Amino acid sequence: xxxxxxxxxxxxxxxxxxxxxxxxxxxxxxxxxxxxxxxxxxxxxxxxxxxxxxxxxxxxxxxxxxxxxxxxxxxxxxxxxxxxxxxxxxxxxxxxxxxxxxxxxxxxxxxxxxxxxxxxxxxxxxxxxxxxxxxxxxxxxxxxxxxxxxxxxxxxxxxxxxxxxxxxxxxxxxxxxxxxxxxxxxxxxxxxxxxxxxxxxxxxxxxxxxxxxxxxxxxxxxxxxxxxxxxxxxxxxxxxxxxxxxxxxxxxxxxxxxxxxxxxxxxxxxxxxxxxxxxxxxxxxxxxxxxxxxxxxxxxxxxxxxxxxxxxxxxxxxxxxxxxxxxxxxxxxxxxxxxxxxxxxxxxxxxxxxxxxxxxxxxxxxxxxxxxxxxxxxxxxxxxxxxxxxxxxxxxxxxxxxxxxxxxxxxx
Amino acid sequence: xxxxxxxxxxxxxxxxxxxxxxxxxxxxxxxxxxxxxxxxxxxxxxxxxxxxxxxxxxxxxxxxxxxxxxxxxxxxxxxxxxxxxxxxxxxxxxxxxxxxxxxxxxxxxxxxxxxxxxxxxxxxxxxxxxxxxxxxxxxxxxxxxxxxxxxxxxxxxxxxxxxxxxxxxxxxxxxxxxxxxxxxx
Numbered sequence: 001x002x003x004x005x006x007x008x009x010x011x012x013x014x015x016x017x018x019x020x021x022x023x024x025x026x027x028x029x030x031x032x033x034x035x036x037x038x039x040x041x042x043x044x045x046x047x048x049x050x051x052x053x054x055x056x057x058x059x060x061x062x063x064x065x066x067x068x069x070x071x072x073x074x075x076x077x078x079x080x081x082x083x084x085x086x087x088x089x090x091x092x093x094x095x096x097x098x099x100x101x102x103x104x105x106x107x108x109x110x111x112x113x114x115x116x117x118x119x120x121x122x123x124x125x126x127x128x129x130x131x132x133x134x135x136x137x138x139x140x141x142x143x144x145x146x147x148x149x150x151x152x153x154x155x156x157x158x159x160x161x162x163x164x165x166x167x168x169x170x171x172x173x174x175x176x177x178x179x180x181x182x183x184x185x186x187x188x189x190x191x192x193x194x195x196x197x198x199x200x201x202x203x204x205x206x207x208x209x210x211x212x213x214x215x216x217x218x219x220x221x222x223x224x225x226x227x228x229x230x231x232x233x234x235x236x237x238x239x240x241x242x243x244x245x246x247x248x249x250x251x252x253x254x255x256x257x258x259x260x261x262x263x264x265x266x267x268x269x270x271x272x273x274x275x276x277x278x279x280x281x282x283x284x285x286x287x288x289x290x291x292x293x294x295x296x297x298x299x300x301x302x303x304x305x306x307x308x309x310x311x312x313x314x315x316x317x318x319x320x321x322x323x324x325x326x327x328x329x330x331x332x333x334x335x336x337x338x339x340x341x342x343x344x345x346x347x348x349x350x351x352x353x354x355x356x357x358x359x360x361x362x363x364x365x366x367x368x369x370x371x372x373x374x375x376x377x378x379x380x381x382x383x384x385x386x387x388x389x390x391x392x393x394x395x396x397x398x399x400x401x402x403x404x405x406x407x408x409x410x411x412x
Numbered sequence: 413x414x415x416x417x418x419x420x421x422x423x424x425x426x427x428x429x430x431x432x433x434x435x436x437x438x439x440x441x442x443x444x445x446x447x448x449x450x451x452x453x454x455x456x457x458x459x460x461x462x463x464x465x466x467x468x469x470x471x472x473x474x475x476x477x478x479x480x481x482x483x484x485x486x487x488x489x490x491x492x493x494x495x496x497x498x499x500x501x502x503x504x505x506x507x508x509x510x511x512x513x514x515x516x517x518x519x520x521x522x523x524x525x526x527x528x529x530x531x532x533x534x535x536x537x538x539x540x541x542x543x544x545x546x547x548x549x550x551x552x553x554x555x556x557x558x559x560x561x562x563x564x565x566x567x568x569x570x571x572x573x574x575x576x577x578x579x580x581x582x583x584x585x586x587x588x589x590x591x592x593x594x595x596x597x
Contacts, residue, residue: 280518287515290507326480328472410462 020255020394028249031387035380042067042377046370047116056370061120062360063370067378068113069210069352070234073227075110075382076203077235078103079162080228082169083199086185086192092263094406095255098397099242101170103235106385108163113381114155121148127216138217146213154209158202165195170389176399185401203228214359218297222282229275233317234348236268237341244338252395258332259409265331265340272325272344276318301354305364309354317347349375418545421571426549426597427453428580429556430566430589435461438564441587442467445566448583452572456556456565478536479529486528490521549597567595 022029043064050060081100085093121128126139127146133139139146169188176184204224212223220226243261247253286294301310321340330336357365397403420426432438435457442455446469455461455468491514498504499511509516538544550556550567559565566589568580577594584592 280515284515284518290509328476412460412462 020396022391032384035384035387038380039377042373042380046373050370058123059370061123062356063374066352066356067374070349071378071382072110073231074234074238075103075106077231079166081235083192083195086188091402091405092409094400094402095260095396096239096243099239101173102386102389104166105170105389106382107166109385111159158206161198161202173397174393177394180399182401211355220282226278226282229278230348230351232271233275233344237344240264240337240341244334255396259411261337262332262411265337269325272321300358300362306358313354418542418548421569423570424597425570426595427567427569429553429593429595430584431591432564433590437588439467441566444587450568450572450574453568456559458560475536479532482532483525483529486524487521490524491517549595553595
């Protein structure tokens with residue numbers, strides 16, 4: 001019961017009539033073109049520089065991996081967000097769910113970013129060299145899992161699962177735009193639980209494969225959850241930024257309100273704390289046990305200039321955003337939430353850089369042109385696919401029966 | 413015991429009690445009482461009416477600050493106690509680690525921060541609401557029993573600077589009250 005009386009049918013009818021699509025000639029319609037230009041320049045430049053000089057090849061693949069994982073993690077976060085909203089039958093999030101659907105719609109295209117990496121496996125993964133495995137009892141023991149054919153097969157399977165989920169959930173939602181069928185909502189809810197299970201398994205093993213096996217002697221059973229927590233921070237920051245940017249660009253300003261930003265901010269705050277909880281748990285057990293086969297990972301990252309990066313990560317990815325996002329007014333303020341989101345995306349990138357690069361530059365941080373070029377290229381590829389999806393459907397799931405509830409949503 | 417008794421107007425009359433038929437009528441009446449400039453008054457409903465805090469013109473609660481201070485206090489206590497014990501009072505080398513091994517103290521620090529925040533939220537809420545209260549003059553009104561069933565009420569206390577028995581009752585009637593009565597202390 002809210003104070004002013006209202007008829008839930010009215011806003012949906014008004015929305016259907018008004019243009020909830022990207023208007024013709026809107027600057028956001030150029031996103032696919034801009035993204036493709038960035039991808040061509042960034043990725044093309046990376047390949048040209050990296051492959052021309054044999055000494056730069058290893059750097060090329062490591063930089064490429066950081067960029068590709070950065071956009072992949074945001075897209076996977078989008079898939080998780082959509083599955084979670086269906087599983088919990090969330091009403092508040094309907095107005096922002098389509099934006100997350102656009103983010104997950106990039107997954108099939110992001111598979112293309114990982115194809116070139118398959119040619120760099122030898123430069124990335126120590127375990128991919130037969131001679132290295134032969135002289136190493138641990139790697140010999142792990143060979144049934146860590147071998148190139150099975151690795152490629154697993155990667156293909158991850159992308160097949162992610163793409164299938166993203167395509168099916170996106171398609172059902174778009175079909176509902178026209179049909180308005182309530183049964184679609186029920187079907188999506190039923191599918192979301194097994195979807196979450198598949199998501200959890202594939203993301204865990206993908207993190208083991210593409211990040212943890214960069215240092216094949218080291219292992220951490222919580223590693224998949226760590227990658228997942230960072231990815232979720234990534235998508236929530238991305239969703240907040242896109243929602244605010246859309247309002248500033250004259251889109252959805254009547255649809256997405258401070259109430260929805262407040263809820264995105266609350267989730268962002270929660271996952272900042274969750275990331276720290278998981279990150280500290282991983283560090284704590286290694287530090288406490290003090291066993292040589294586990295401490296190597298942190299020994300590298302707590303010496304030289306990597307130590308500064310580790311401290312920046314703890315402070316910048318947790319302490320500062322935790323206290324900054326604590327007050328209610330910050331989460332409801334466009335500018336403040338956008339600043340926190342932009343900063344957290346930067347910290348998420350640092351997190352991935354911090355996971356990958358010490359394997360290549362054990363002595364200390366080493367940033368180069370290839371890092372920038374690969375990042376621009378990956379972000380461009382993501383934006384191209386995101387922009388393409390954005391043009392293809394309404395900006396809001398206009399057929400969702402919970403849309404009126406979402407439009408009228410107010411925080412208690 | 414002073415703790416269990418609410419702070420009451422120092423006169424024989426507690427104030428005026430008005431009943432409203434629906435939550436919407438209560439909501440609009442609250443806006444009216446707020447706009448008339450009253451400050452010592454309250455609304456009573458059997459269930460939460462969304463937005464009523466705005467209609468009443470209530471300022472943001474101080475409860476988050478109480479919770480934050482106690483959470484930070486809990487964290488400081490956790491880290492401080494463990495640090496003092498391990499590094500100053502009984503310095504022992506445990507598994508070759510430094511005396512002040514802060515990572516080992518984080519779980520207890522975290523738990524005490526959560527405990528402090530939770531206790532602050534619960535007991536701060538009780539304190540701000542002047543609870544527990546064993547007796548309240550409003551219980552003298554037979555009608556008021558329905559505040560926990562199907563009745564919607566506004567009570568204006570007599571120590572409000574704008575309170576005037578006749579004019580306040582008239583205002584409440586004008587705002588749509590179905591019944592208005594004066595309640596003794």
